Amino acid sequence: xxxxxxxxxxxxxxxxxxxxxxxxFTLWEVASAHVFLVSLLILPPTxxxxxxxxIGFTSGMLVDVFSGGAFKGLSAFSCVLMLSVRNAWIAAIxxxxxxxxxxxxxxxxxxxxxxxxxxxxxxxxxxxxxHLLEAFSFAHLGMTLLKTGLSIVYTxxxxxxxxxxxxxxxxx
Amino acid sequence: xxxxxxFLGRFGNFLLFLFLELIALAVIVTVNKPQxxxxxxxLLEVSGSLAxxxxxxxxxxxxxxxxxxxxxxxxxLESRILLLQDSLNEVFNRVPKSLxxxxxxxxxxxxxxxxxxxxxxxxxxxxxxxxxxxFIPAVAINNSVNLNYNYITLNKGSKHGxxxxxxxxxxxGIAGQVVEVSAHYSLALxxxxxxxxxxxxxxHNSNVGTMRWEGEDANYAWLDFIPQTSLIKEGDTVxxxxxxxxxxxxxxxxxxxxxxTDSQDGFFQIKVKLSTNFRGLHNVYFVQHSHRAEIDSLEQxxxxx
Numbered sequence: 001x002x003x004x005x006x007x008x009x010x011x012x013x014x015x016x017x018x019x020x021x022x023x024x025f026t027l028w029e030v031a032s033a034h035v036f037l038v039s040l041l042i043l044p045p046t047x048x049x050x051x052x053x054x055i056g057f058t059s060g061m062l063v064d065v066f067s068g069g070a071f072k073g074l075s076a077f078s079c080v081l082m083l084s085v086r087n088a089w090i091a092a093i094x095x096x097x098x099x100x101x102x103x104x105x106x107x108x109x110x111x112x113x114x115x116x117x118x119x120x121x122x123x124x125x126x127x128x129x130x131h132l133l134e135a136f137s138f139a140h141l142g143m144t145l146l147k148t149g150l151s152i153v154y155t156x157x158x159x160x161x162x163x164x165x166x167x168x169x170x171x172x
Numbered sequence: 173x174x175x176x177x178x179f180l181g182r183f184g185n186f187l188l189f190l191f192l193e194l195i196a197l198a199v200i201v202t203v204n205k206p207q208x209x210x211x212x213x214x215l216l217e218v219s220g221s222l223a224x225x226x227x228x229x230x231x232x233x234x235x236x237x238x239x240x241x242x243x244x245x246x247x248x249l250e251s252r253i254l255l256l257q258d259s260l261n262e263v264f265n266r267v268p269k270s271l272x273x274x275x276x277x278x279x280x281x282x283x284x285x286x287x288x289x290x291x292x293x294x295x296x297x298x299x300x301x302x303x304x305x306x307f308i309p310a311v312a313i314n315n316s317v318n319l320n321y322n323y324i325t326l327n328k329g330s331k332h333g334x335x336x337x338x339x340x341x342x343x344x345g346i347a348g349q350v351v352e353v354s355a356h357y358s359l360a361l362x363x364x365x366x367x368x369x370x371x372x373x374x375x376h377n378s379n380v381g382t383m384r385w386e387g388e389d390a391n392y393a394w395l396d397f398i399p400q401t402s403l404i405k406e407g408d409t410v411x412x413x414x415x416x417x418x419x420x421x422x423x424x425x426x427x428x429x430x431x432x433t434d435s436q437d438g439f440f441q442i443k444v445k446l447s448t449n450f451r452g453l454h455n456v457y458f459v460q461h462s463h464r465a466e467i468d469s470l471e472q473x474x475x476x477x
Binding site: 049050053054056057060061064071072073074076077080081084133136137 | 184185188189192193195196197198199200203204206207210211
């Protein structure tokens with residue numbers, strides 16, 4: 001229960017930050033930062049898969065509903081897609097033999113290279129799905145891919161800073 | 173029961189994933205306007221190509237009757253051409269030979285054949301009759317008559333110059349109006365649709381009313397707003413009013429089946445027998461009006477004021 005409260009609070013904080021700050025900071029109106037993804041990326045790897053999907057859907061929908069003017073449903077779809085591959089991806093890149101810590105704190109203690117390896121593909125999945133659905137056609141594919149690429153860089157840099165700053169143990 | 177639970181246990185995660193993604197997708201294509209439009213035209217393209225495949229198979233069974241229809245239409249047109257030729261001859265015989273713009277290039281051949289002379293007549297451009305309507309032939313690949321809101325799918329789309337709101341006519345009478353266009357297909361509101369309205373008039377006295385369909389019978393529609401002061405009898409011809417760019421004026425709609433004067437508002441209730449056979453709709457034409465944009469923008473300015 002304590003855990004649930006903790007992650008809910010973190011999500012609400014990121015949601016507010018996303019709506020009030022980051023939605024207004026687009027790079028040349030092309031790249032957008034989806035910093036609320038941090039609250040999904042730091043979920044414990046032991047979270048059951050169905051719960052993970054429902055959390056992703058709910059939080060994505062909340063972001064969609066409260067972002068005025070943005071298209072509805074895009075974040076929900078992309079969040080579910082991203083979280084559906086998350087657990088498999090963690091299992092694939094984590095060496096279980098050498099890791100002896102508590103799995104719940106996995107993300108808190110992993111080194112920087114692992115963190116990049118973990119975050120970047122998931123953010124690519126999210127942004128690719130988000131921008132392709134926003135365009136909803138392959139007519140201006142170049143522009144769509146440019147938006148996707150810049151958004152990946154933008155979102156990744158900000159999320160990386162936040163995770164290292166707030167969600168990792170300072171001494172390793 | 174146990175099997176169902178086991179099935180859910182095995183595929184439950186995947187089903188949940190599919191379920192949530194479908195909900196999100198449904199929200200995306202219903203709430204957002206651009207995505208909605210794109211998905212609509214995509215759906216039309218898919219259902220259109222399916223219906224076309226079906227139509228090419230079923231079309232073979234109707235070849236004989238279609239052929240008969242075309243033959244009779246051909247004969248009818250032939251006789252009309254002869255009739256027009258006759259009246260044309262008559263008119264030209266009355267025109268004085270010294271008419272200014274009758275240019276006879278070859279004086280030797282002048283008297284050889286009366287018809288050849290007519291062909292050499294050159295009218296100035298301003299006097300040439302200009303047809304404002306163009307007809308684009310198409311085939312109805314899907315059509316229903318049994319619903320309250322019937323639609324016709326046609327095998328031509330924006331690549332063939334089809335735009336929204338174009339009229340659809342069959343050789344027998346009016347048939348519908350385009351409401352949705354994709355690259356290769358278009359969807360038209362059938363006359364047999366409760367949303368369909370068009371101007372129609374009685375041919376003999378040009379009293380204009382509004383035609384609607386009530387969803388009862390595919391053979392009959394209703395004509396409203398014809399005042400009870402006008403003369404009418406059963407069997408009178410009803411044609412399109414020509415007050416819009418959708419259908420050409422005086423195009424066949426149907427005949428008066430029966431009428432009654434029961435209502436107190438001073439208008440007839442006229443039941444019209446539609447001349448188009450919607451059950452066997454196959455060959456149709458899109459109606460393209462060449463000055464349509466001009467007329468629309470002109471009428472728009474009046475509405476704004």
